[in-house]
Amino acid sequence: MKPWLPIALLASGYLFAADIMTVEEIVAKCNGDIVTRGDLEQSRRQLISDLRENGIAGPALDQALAGRQKDMLRDRIDQLLLVQKAKDLNISVDSDVSKRIASIQSDAAIADPDKFHEYIKDKSGMSFEDFRDQMKNSLLTQRVIRQEVNEKIPIKHEEVVKYYNDHKSDFVREERLFLREILVSTENKDAAGVAAAEKKAKDLVARARRGERFAEMARDNSDSSTAKSMGELPPFKKGDLNKNQEDLVWDQPKGYVTDPIRIANGFLILRVEEHQKAGQAELSEVENEVMDKLFQPRLGPAVREYLTKLREEAFLQIKADWVDSGAAPGKDTAWSDPLQLRPETVTKAEVAHQTHRKRLLWMVPVPGTSTGGTSSSQ
Numbered sequence: 001m002k003p004w005l006p007i008a009l010l011a012s013g014y015l016f017a018a019d020i021m022t023v024e025e026i027v028a029k030c031n032g033d034i035v036t037r038g039d040l041e042q043s044r045r046q047l048i049s050d051l052r053e054n055g056i057a058g059p060a061l062d063q064a065l066a067g068r069q070k071d072m073l074r075d076r077i078d079q080l081l082l083v084q085k086a087k088d089l090n091i092s093v094d095s096d097v098s099k100r101i102a103s104i105q106s107d108a109a110i111a112d113p114d115k116f117h118e119y120i121k122d123k124s125g126m127s128f129e130d131f132r133d134q135m136k137n138s139l140l141t142q143r144v145i146r147q148e149v150n151e152k153i154p155i156k157h158e159e160v161v162k163y164y165n166d167h168k169s170d171f172v173r174e175e176r177l178f179l180r181e182i183l184v185s186t187e188n189k190d191a192a193g194v195a196a197a198e199k200k201a202k203d204l205v206a207r208a209r210r211g212e213r214f215a216e217m218a219r220d221n222s223d224s225s226t227a228k229s230m231g232e233l234p235p236f237k238k239g240d241l242n243k244n245q246e247d248l249v250w251d252q253p254k255g256y257v258t259d260p261i262r263i264a265n266g267f268l269i270l271r272v273e274e275h276q277k278a279g280q281a282e283l284s285e286v287e288n289e290v291m292d293k294l295f296q297p298r299l300g301p302a303v304r305e306y307l308t309k310l311r312e313e314a315f316l317q318i319k320a321d322w323v324d325s326g327a328a329p330g331k332d333t334a335w336s337d338p339l340q341l342r343p344e345t346v347t348k349a350e351v352a353h354q355t356h357r358k359r360l361l362w363m364v365p366v367p368g369t370s371t372g373g374t375s376s377s378q
Contacts, residue, residue, distance in 0.1 A: 024036040024037065024038050025037040025319075026319070027039075027040065027073065027318070027319050027322050028073065028076075028077060028316070028317065028318045028319065028322065028324070029315070029316070029317045030077055030080045030081065030084075030314060030315070030316050031080070031081075031084055031314050031315050031316075032084075033080045033084070035073065035076045035077065035080070039076055040072050040073060040076065042126075043072045043075065043076065044065075044069055044072065045125075047065065047068060047069065047072075048061070048065065049125070051064050051065065070323075070325055071325050071326075073318070073322055073323065073324050073325070074324050074325040074326040077311070077316070077324055077326065078141075078307050078326060079137060079141055081307060081310040081311065081314060082140065082141040082144045082145070082307075082310075083137050083140050083141065085144050085148070085310060086140040086141070086143060086144050089144065089147070089148075091140060091143050091144065091147070093136060093139040093140055093143060094136070096139055097132060097135055097136045097139065099220075100135060100220055101132060101135070103220045103221060104120075104220075107221060107223075109196075116128075145303060145306075148306060149299070149302050149303050149306050150299070152302075153295060153298050153299065153302055155291055155294050155295060159294055160283075160287060160290050160291055160294065161283065163290050163293065163294060164283045164286070164287075164290050168280065171280065171281040171286050171289075172279065172280050172281070173276050173277065173278055173279060173280075173281050174237060174276075174278055175237065175238060175275075175276060175277055175278040176235040176236060176237055176275075176276045177235065177236045177237075177241075177249065177250060177272070177274075177275050177276070178233075178235050178236075178272075178273040178274040178275075178276065179233045179236065179249065179270050179271060179272060179273060180214055180215060180218055180226075180230065180231035180232055180233060180270070180271045180273055181218065181222065181224060181226055181231050181233055181268060181269065181270055181271075182201075182204055182214075182217060182218045182221055182222040182224070182231055182268075182269040183222050183223045183224035183226075183265075183266050183267070183268055183269075184197045184198075184200050184201040184204070184221070184222075184223060184260070184266050184267045184269075185197065185223035185265060185266040186265060186266045186267070187265050187266070197266060197267055198260060198267055200221075200267075201260035201266075201267035201269060202259075202260055204217060204221060204269060205257055205258075205259060205260060205269055208257045208269070208271065209257055214231065214257070214271045215230035215231060215232075216230065217231075218230050218231025219231070223266065231271075232273075235276070238250070244261075245261060245268075245270065248261070248270070249270055249272055250275075252272050252275075253272065253275075254272055254273065254274055254275065255271070255272065256271065256272040257269065257270070257271045257272075258270045258271075304326065307326060308326070308328045308329075309328075311324075311326070311327065311328040311331060312328045312331055316331070316333045317333055317334065317335050317336060318333045318334075318335060319335045320334075320335060
């Protein structure tokens with residue numbers, strides 16, 4: 001938000017540009033940030049895009065949209081609070097963002113910055129700056145939740161043992177192989193492009209064998225649709241895999257990474273995540289799985305409890321007709337117009353002081369709004 005905007009224009013909850021009518025309605029103020037109607041519309045468009053990408057259309061899309069858009073304001077406020085908390089905790093993800101952006105640019109093989117920014121806009125539907133901010137905010141929220149919530153959910157060993165003993169039948173196994181993949185595509189590439197893809201695949205194998213996290217490499221480098229799930233593939237029984245690929249990985253130990261495998265549409269790299277033997281699994285084999293089964297039901301409520309606490313401590317005002325579905329019980333978040341606030345009594349000293357302040361009043365921002373620009377959180 002521009003610092004020169006008069007308080008009279010902001011008090012009613014609208015952003016104005018010089019010589020232009022209303023451009024944005026402010027829906028909520030959260031500490032030093034705001035949520036606008038445009039922010040929520042952006043969230044709605046992104047949700048529709050995500051649903052369609054997952055094959056949801058027609059009445060099913062309308063139903064899914066109706067079920068989730070009621071939480072859009074809540075989700076926006078959640079993110080603002082978590083990003084603000086990240087700043088309080090001095091959490092920085094700038095190096096991670098730069099690495100991911102560089103990886104995307106390298107994969108796109110676009111050296112020119114302007115052309116790369118256009119590429120990002122075409123792919124994401126947003127400016128490069130907004131894309132980068134969205135990535136940064138997403139990483140910040142993940143870090144805060146991991147640090148402030150995940151690591152504070154206690155799971156005792158006795159609970160793990162009890163769950164295992166009570167659910168032993170859940171851990172009777174068929175022999176299955178668990179893999180992750182990275183695909184370096186060669187589609188629509190000439191001989192030079194294929195050679196470059198092969199070199200990239202070999203470099204990725206070398207990095208993986210040096211100990212770099214394969215899941216993150218898959219997320220950042222794979223051209224397969226599994227990149228979104230960090231390269232994770234469904235489990236395979238004997239005979240499910242392509243015979244040549246099965247022969248390469250079936251008897252290999254956990255952590256084994258193949259050389260690049262030439263397939264019709266590119267170079268495939270596989271990593272053995274786990275080889276599950278047939279029969280009753282011992283607790284030591286499934287302890288992480290048991291812990292996850294105990295952890296996941298606790299995570300959602302713990303995150304919600306943490307966000308409620310942040311709301312209780314925050315300056316938060318929400319305009320009438322808008323609902324924060326994650327509101328903290330009992331907290332007053334009613335929208336107030338600063339221009340309507342008047343003291344009940346005024347002393348002569350206060351009158352003299354107020355005369356001086358009026359000269360500067362036009363420079364004062366509304367409490368709880370940012371003077372650094374509208375929020376571009378995802």
